Amino acid sequence: MTEARRRRKKNRVTSLDIAHRAGVSQATVSRVLAGSPLVNPETRRRVEQAVRELNYKVDRHASSLRTQRAGTLALLLFEDPTPDDSHINPFFLSMLGSITRACARHGHDLLVSFQQLSDDWHADYEDSMKADGLILLGYGDYLTYRAKLETLVAQGTHFVRWGQVEPGQPGVSIGCDNHAGGRLAGQHLLACGRRQVAFLGDASSRFPEFQARYQGCDAALREAGLGLSPALQADADSTEEAGFKATRELLARGQPFDAIFAASDLIAIGAIHALKEAGLRVPDDVSVVGFDGTAMARLADPPLTTVVQDTSRAGELLVSTLLQLVRDQPVQSVMLPPTLEIRASSMR
Amino acid sequence: MTEARRRRKKNRVTSLDIAHRAGVSQATVSRVLAGSPLVNPETRRRVEQAVRELNYKVDRHASSLRTQRAGTLALLLFEDPTPDDSHINPFFLSMLGSITRACARHGHDLLVSFQQLSDDWHADYEDSMKADGLILLGYGDYLTYRAKLETLVAQGTHFVRWGQVEPGQPGVSIGCDNHAGGRLAGQHLLACGRRQVAFLGDASSRFPEFQARYQGCDAALREAGLGLSPALQADADSTEEAGFKATRELLARGQPFDAIFAASDLIAIGAIHALKEAGLRVPDDVSVVGFDGTAMARLADPPLTTVVQDTSRAGELLVSTLLQLVRDQPVQSVMLPPTLEIRASSMR
DNA sequence: CTGAAAGCGCTTACAG
DNA sequence: CTGAAAGCGCTTACAG
Structure with missing residues (x-):
């Protein structure tokens, strides 16, 4: 084991360490970090100082195991029919960018995964608690697509899809008009x-x-x-x-x-x-x-x-809608208005 | 609470459910799922059947909390000086694609995050156990960069960087020659x-x-x-x-x-x-x-x-090198040989 | 080859 | 406003 790794493991700081150093209980540390108002300002100060001094970070797995929330969304990017690295549609890469940013704004992490639309999707992020919900991105034969959406709905999976918005579709869609x-x-x-x-x-x-x-x-x-x-x-x-x-x-x-x-x-x-x-x-x-x-x-x-x-609004809307869905708030499909950018290829 | 969500919560299947159904202990279920050889083939069959019937997925947080391994890597993509959605360098997006694929091949999940090279990086994925290591991607002023790499090394963070390979650099780099x-x-x-x-x-x-x-x-x-x-x-x-x-x-x-x-x-x-x-x-x-x-x-x-x-080899090498690093295996910086693709812009 | 038990590090009712 | 205690769902020595 390298020196650095030993240090890392040995030094692993827990909320109990913070509690001792700040002279409070583990529960209070947790409250401070969760931003609970039920904490004396002076107590909060001491805890925050200890957190800073020991460079403490809440263990995501312990936290998520307890709360049953992952704080993470998963992006499934379908790439049929071109599974070649260089050939991913630049539009979807741009969407990926705006989704990544929107996730960060909403304080969530983003797992990214490429999938074949035609294969079985590895859509089990929610079952294994790795993500609170899914964002589905990528066009493809809608006949294939629709059946899988219905499966997701039946399983109670939280998901939002980017694509054409039409009445009677399974699940929630955000798309361009x-x-x-x-x-x-x-x-x-x-x-x-x-x-x-x-x-x-x-x-x-x-x-x-x-x-x-x-x-x-x-x-x-x-x-x-x-x-x-x-x-x-x-x-x-x-x-x-x-x-x-x-x-x-x-x-x-x-x-x-x-x-x-x-x-x-x-x-x-x-x-x-x-x-x-x-x-x-x-x-x-x-x-x-x-x-x-x-x-x-x-x-x-x-x-x-x-x-x-x-794409900016699209990413923001996909993420915010999915988070509402996860919180059991009412959501609806939305069509975003496109604009025309006129350049030389069309004007005589 | 919606019906689907209630179902999801109530139905949450644990390894104990599998154990009961298969008539074994929780420990044995865990062994089967980890692919341990210490399991009677017939026992294994029963457990696997129960897993299938109940659509059981191991809870990632419980598993990671116990093993202290996240099974996840984090990609930090620096985007100075153009923080505009559409302007991400297509080369890095291509790298992102190959890294995503390489992660999947190695059975790991990938967290993606955009960062400003000039700001403080949110490189705490490892401190909070969200990721086992970091992949750093994106060019920028190396004066800024180098100081931060040294901080990461000092902290014992596992990381691999894409960029120019030079002797005496902090950490491990994979780059083009x-x-x-x-x-x-x-x-x-x-x-x-x-x-x-x-x-x-x-x-x-x-x-x-x-x-x-x-x-x-x-x-x-x-x-x-x-x-x-x-x-x-x-x-x-x-x-x-x-x-x-x-x-x-x-x-x-x-x-x-x-x-x-x-x-x-x-x-x-x-x-x-x-x-x-x-x-x-x-x-x-x-x-x-x-x-x-x-x-x-x-x-x-x-x-x-x-x-x-x-980019394909680069992504694979970044991921495999990082995983070796995480496993405390010896690693080294690598320069990949480029090739020339000749087209009409240069040939008279 | 298998099971009972402990414990990973949090959060949250509950009690005060 | 604070603390003691339980428990989230796994995995892994340990014992057999």
């Missing part, structure tokens, strides 16, 4: 004088977020007597490669289009590459609008117009 | 016929990673009778904005250059924007090489040549 976001994109493309808008992304009910974006854009176009055409829709999951391929496929169809609304920024960036490769100019020949508001949208060439999801 | 990476960049630019290489990034000892990259590139150039010139070096922290501004500043100096070696991909992407803005072509007029091997390098226009750090 994707329909409104699609509408913003459609209206903007109309204002740019575009008439034939292509959509890149799976628009079926298996991907409710993408579907709502599709429908929102479609609705905006319909109000102008237009609409999205199935002939100008191509599936793509949220990667640059998929956006690249889908755009090539679209071009191969020969059906003319003057704008692309991509279901995510990554898809949009892939689309821009494919358009350039085909000798088309962005935005002169084709306007491109993405979705998410990731940092890379600004770095794209040309800079990408994108529907921005408010 | 930045000097070798700089050398790769320099040799490649020479092979591209470049003679006047500019460097973007702080090359002082306060940023040892950047400094080593500078020196490695300089060494390669010197072998060809050239070298990096201080007149062609401009400070930049690892953001696109900083790279953009540094390049503008460089251009304003009027000193000619035909290549830029940027200390990070973000800086390089900012540089490309500034070069284009100035009417210069990449790579025809100026070759650009970045560092990190982030996903956005591939998406840049033109695609960015970059020195790739192996």
Whole structure:
């Protein structure tokens, strides 16, 4: 055993040590540290001094075992279909950042874990008392997803999910108003004088977020007597490669289009590459609008117009809602309004 | 109290419940779950069945309180000087991903927390038994950093740091061989016929990673009778904005250059924007090489040549080294060899 | 191979 | 305002 480790183990300070040094009982030490008002100010001072002098920290396990609260939330990040380190969707990494910060603000720790949406989730953080509740993050086939959400509800697990908000869903969801976001994109493309808008992304009910974006854009176009055409829709999951391929496929169809609304920024960036490769100019020949508001949208060439999801508010809302749930307070699903950030990729 | 929650609380299954159902003692249940060989196979079967039937999970706090092991590691991610959600360096997010995966492989949970390098770190995860050790991630002024590392060492905290590996450093470090990476960049630019290489990034000892990259590139150039010139070096922290501004500043100096070696991909992407803005072509007029091997390098226009750090191996090594440290096994600092990924930004 | 018992370090009714 | 005592749910010497 190293010297440092021996020191650490031997020196392990407990609340009893603090009690002795401050001349009070263990119970009083606990009260001071819990911020109880039932403590004489002078007593509190002495205890706090002893805590400082001995660098005492409450043992989390002892505390949690007694109170049956972990003071910790767990974030499950689903990463189908790209289990490659470098390919995690930057939007979700941004969400991870804001969730981490929100947890810290609320005085909770955050356990982070990556899961395959298609596999069995290791959602037993609450059963083993490691976390008071779960935050579920990541899109994927909703057919798979929904069944697992129902299992969680049946087990009485506390969880909040990021995703499309729809009536009758199991559990509580926080999500972007994707329909409104699609509408913003459609209206903007109309204002740019575009008439034939292509959509890149799976628009079926298996991907409710993408579907709502599709429908929102479609609705905006319909109000102008237009609409999205199935002939100008191509599936793509949220990667640059998929956006690249889908755009090539679209071009191969020969059906003319003057704008692309991509279901995510990554898809949009892939689309821009494919358009350039085909000798088309962005935005002169084709306007491109993405979705998410990731940092890379600004770095794209040309800079990408994108529907921005408010990740800061999203993280805060996910955490605060989950904590309310844990405390048995009433909660509700919330849709956050997106905004449009207009850049050169769409404006002629 | 909601129905689900009442059920959850009331149903809380303990090892004693399993013991009763399997007709054994609590001690035997514990042995089975710990995989002890001192258990009759038939007894083991009965216990495992009861565990399955009651969906029993060991209470982490009770277990950790008894064993004095948390089964958890904590990741501290420093984010000076950009505490904005969207601006976390994508390289560190990629590292976060690989560390998360490595933790899971090693059967440990991971607590994630963002910290300001300049503030007091909340490095008390080990004091409160929340984690068995720390992984430190993020660059920053090493003057600040080093003092805090020494404090951690003095406290006997178990930690591993990601960063430049140098003799005499406090604690254990895992890092990229930045000097070798700089050398790769320099040799490649020479092979591209470049003679006047500019460097973007702080090359002082306060940023040892950047400094080593500078020196490695300089060494390669010197072998060809050239070298990096201080007149062609401009400070930049690892953001696109900083790279953009540094390049503008460089251009304003009027000193000619035909290549830029940027200390990070973000800086390089900012540089490309500034070069284009100035009417210069990449790579025809100026070759650009970045560092990190982030996903956005591939998406840049033109695609960015970059020195790739192996984040997968890095994450695995950080976690396995930390676990060895926690187990009092001998460990050592390691430098990982980088590779060069050549793309269009450097090749005429 | 198995069980009875102690104890990890807290918090919280309870009593004063 | 304070203290003595119990107990959260495990694991592990110890004894057999």
